[in-house]
Each structure stands twice: as structure tokens, then as C-alpha cells.
Amino acid sequence: MQQLIEFFLVSFAAVTLSWTFRGRSGMMTIPLITAVYLLYKSPLSLLLLLIIVFANYFILSKSNFSQKIQIILCLTVTGGILLFAKIKLALSDGWVIPLGLSYYAFRNIHFALECYKGKIRQYTLLEYLSYNLFIPVMLVGPINQYQLFIKDWQRRRYDENNISYGLERILYGFTKITLIANYFISKKLTLQIESLHDQHLWVYTFSGLCIFVFNAYFQFAGYSDIAIGLSRLAGVRINENFNYPFFSVNMREFWTRYHMSLSQFCKDYVYTPIASYFRNPLLGVVLTMAIIGLWHELSWRYLVWGLIQFAGITYSGILPVGNSSFLKNISRLGTGLFYILSCVIISKTSLEEVLSIYKILFFLN
Incomplete structure (x- = not known):
């Protein structure tokens, strides 16, 4: 802070x-x-x-x-x-x-x-x-x-609208970081789930994973809001980084809404040239997501995490949603759940810890 x-x-x-x-x-x-x-x-x-x-x-x-x-x-x-x-x-x-x-x-x-x-x-x-x-x-x-x-x-040039908008985005950013991420998620929710460890292990484990995922999201989204706000105060528009990714109906859409500047960079300079040159979109996607994973950290954890995102994107269209609001909401829930479960791999440092969490979440322990 x-x-x-x-x-x-x-x-x-x-x-x-x-x-x-x-x-x-x-x-x-x-x-x-x-x-x-x-x-x-x-x-x-x-x-x-x-x-x-x-x-x-x-x-x-x-x-x-x-x-x-x-x-x-x-x-x-x-x-x-x-x-x-x-x-x-x-x-x-x-x-x-x-x-x-x-x-x-x-x-x-x-x-x-x-x-x-x-x-x-x-x-x-x-x-x-x-x-x-x-x-x-x-x-x-x-x-x-x-x-x-x-x-x-x-x-x-000096523009009062830019000043107003910039200050508003900065306020949003600090709210996401200090109030939602640091206070509500990291402090209050963490204290609430501590008592569940012995009697409700599955709920405790899944809640802890959600805390990890959403704390990271609100921290990062908050920093992006502050950067966008400060840039607008300077009279410069910069591209958005998040657009309500957890409302996505599939993982393909999720990665057009989450860390958008990185996704767009990799689409322009990794996916498009590789898919065009080799005439193989699938190869373009797998290399793109592998690079996105390794960009975060050069480790087996983030490489596997990136490949899991690739699997999610590849099978995004397996269940057609259509115009049904009910199916769209189910798809949104499934997409969010898929991403949360994929983050087990980056929430721990050892393979043993990762496997133990997956065993609990899938009732294999």
C-alpha cells in the first residue's frame, strides 16, 4: 500500500x-x-x-x-x-x-x-x-x-472533462484496492473462513481459492483504473485493461476482457503472425497462451496455467449458448469456475500442494 x-x-x-x-x-x-x-x-x-x-x-x-x-x-x-x-x-x-x-x-x-x-x-x-x-x-x-x-x-490540451473523468477513475481504483481487495476480501473474508477449516474443509479450500483469485483481480483492476485516471489527467488516453471479465460466457471472451492490453499485444504479435504463417490457428492460440503464462512468471506453474487457458479457449464453443438468458448465466458461472479452478496451479509453489487442493475440490481426498 x-x-x-x-x-x-x-x-x-x-x-x-x-x-x-x-x-x-x-x-x-x-x-x-x-x-x-x-x-x-x-x-x-x-x-x-x-x-x-x-x-x-x-x-x-x-x-x-x-x-x-x-x-x-x-x-x-x-x-x-x-x-x-x-x-x-x-x-x-x-x-x-x-x-x-x-x-x-x-x-x-x-x-x-x-x-x-x-x-x-x-x-x-x-x-x-x-x-x-x-x-x-x-x-x-x-x-x-x-x-x-x-x-x-x-x-x-487542458480539458475539464478529462480532469473529471480522471479523478473518477482514480477514485474507482483506490476503492477496488483499499476497500474491496485489502479490507473486504483479504481481511474480512479471510477471517470469516478461518473457522471453517476443521468442519467444512471443502468450503474453506474453495473460499480460499476465490479470495486468491478475486484479490488479485481487484488489485490489478484497481491499479489499471488509477493508471488510466492519471493518464487522463495528463491529457492522454490509454487503452482499457479490464472489462468485467467474470461476466464472460466462455474463455475465449474472457481473454478479450481480462488483461486486455497484454491479450491484444499477444494477439497482434504472436497469434496473428503464427496462425497466418503456419495456417494453423490452434498453434497460434497455444503459443499465445503459453507466452501469456510465462510473461507472468518463468516457471512450470505459469506454463501449465497458460496451457489450461488454451484448453478453455479451444473448447469455448462446445456448448452453444444462443440467446437464452438462462444458458448465458450458466455459461458465465461455468467460465468463472473454470478460471478459478485453473488458478490453483499458480496459488501454490509446489506440485504436492497443488495436487492436494485439487483432491479436496474434486472430493478425491
Whole structure:
């Protein structure tokens, strides 16, 4: 919670100062404060970010390499740094992944691939740095797109509607994190189910799993609301990250509503090229969900979790819902239950613990 408050205060100060100064000076306030914040909180993260940005900028705009060589070099630099950090995290107990690395690495992969496809043609180093040093999305995303960001960044103007909407989204975010996740779910509900352990083991186990899933959801959704709100205060629109995923009628729809910026990134740069090149949509889906799983953590747990999501997506259309409200509600319940049960695999650290929970939930103990 302390990190959230600190992050919010620094971001709010950066946004406020950006409107205090006019013209280019005001616009540069946010990236400068972001750089200072990273230098204070995670100097390694700032160093890696600057290495990625300057390397990509030089490769894409200053080198004489062919486009294919350029994209290979950019992906090698950015992907290599991200992969090294993930492997070190998996192998070292004391290692903490540099702040925001997973998010700004994917932003830079997005930037390089959009340049390769010719959708980003003109940009300056200052604009590229501003895109990467935008503090509202630095902590936990979303993975915002360069084209949409720079359009608002270049044309931004003070708008009372943006201020009102931004403050509203920030309030929603803090409510989700502090009231729903931290107080109601983590504190009150956890205390309520403690007494069920001995007499009602199944209820205790399933309730604990629900607490794990929904606490994570409301925490993440709350952070996304705050990031969206702060961005709107700065005059920049960024893409939504959640759209009531637990109202989805199947897992295919669920992953268009849950962690939407990551899902869209993987759809654009993993699923579409693989499915098109190999003419095999199924291969595209399995690799997409495996990458989504491993992006969260480089471990067998998250790989298996990603493959479970693939299975859910693959069999999404097995039961047609039609226009029946009753069947839609049953499908929503089944989809939510499937996702909750899939999270057993990431709620524990050992295979033995995972199997013991599944035995309880499926009455096999």
C-alpha cells in the first residue's frame, strides 16, 4: 500500500506540474520526474530502460541495416534483457525483477514491430523517450500503444472533462484496492473462513481459492483504473485493461476482457503472425497462451496455467449458448469456475500442494 501511495503522489505531482509549465517545458516534466523516480526506486530499471530505448532508436533510425536485421537486433536486445531478468528471477530467491521491466519491454517490442510494419514512420528521440518515461503506466501497465499515446501527447490540451473523468477513475481504483481487495476480501473474508477449516474443509479450500483469485483481480483492476485516471489527467488516453471479465460466457471472451492490453499485444504479435504463417490457428492460440503464462512468471506453474487457458479457449464453443438468458448465466458461472479452478496451479509453489487442493475440490481426498 505504501508503494501505491508513493507512486500516486509522484505521478499526481508530475501531471500537475506538466500543466503548470507551458509548451515543451510542461510536456517534459512527466518524463523527467519519471526518470528521477526510477533512479530513486530502481536504478537498474532506469538503466535497462535507457539501454533499450537508445539501442532501439539507433538501430531503427540511425543504422544502415536492412529492415529484417533491424527488427532482429531490436527484438534481441529487448527480449534478451527481459528473458535474462525472468531467468534470474526464477533461479535466484533474492532477485527482484527491475521495476516495470515486463511492461516497458513489451512496449518497446510493440514500437519496433510497428516500425517494421511501416505504421510508425516519423518520430524523434524525445517522443520515444516520453512514451517510455510516462509514469502513470510505469508500475503495472497497461501496455499502451505508441501511436495512440503520441497523438494525444502532441495535441494535448487542458480539458475539464478529462480532469473529471480522471479523478473518477482514480477514485474507482483506490476503492477496488483499499476497500474491496485489502479490507473486504483479504481481511474480512479471510477471517470469516478461518473457522471453517476443521468442519467444512471443502468450503474453506474453495473460499480460499476465490479470495486468491478475486484479490488479485481487484488489485490489478484497481491499479489499471488509477493508471488510466492519471493518464487522463495528463491529457492522454490509454487503452482499457479490464472489462468485467467474470461476466464472460466462455474463455475465449474472457481473454478479450481480462488483461486486455497484454491479450491484444499477444494477439497482434504472436497469434496473428503464427496462425497466418503456419495456417494453423490452434498453434497460434497455444503459443499465445503459453507466452501469456510465462510473461507472468518463468516457471512450470505459469506454463501449465497458460496451457489450461488454451484448453478453455479451444473448447469455448462446445456448448452453444444462443440467446437464452438462462444458458448465458450458466455459461458465465461455468467460465468463472473454470478460471478459478485453473488458478490453483499458480496459488501454490509446489506440485504436492497443488495436487492436494485439487483432491479436496474434486472430493478425491
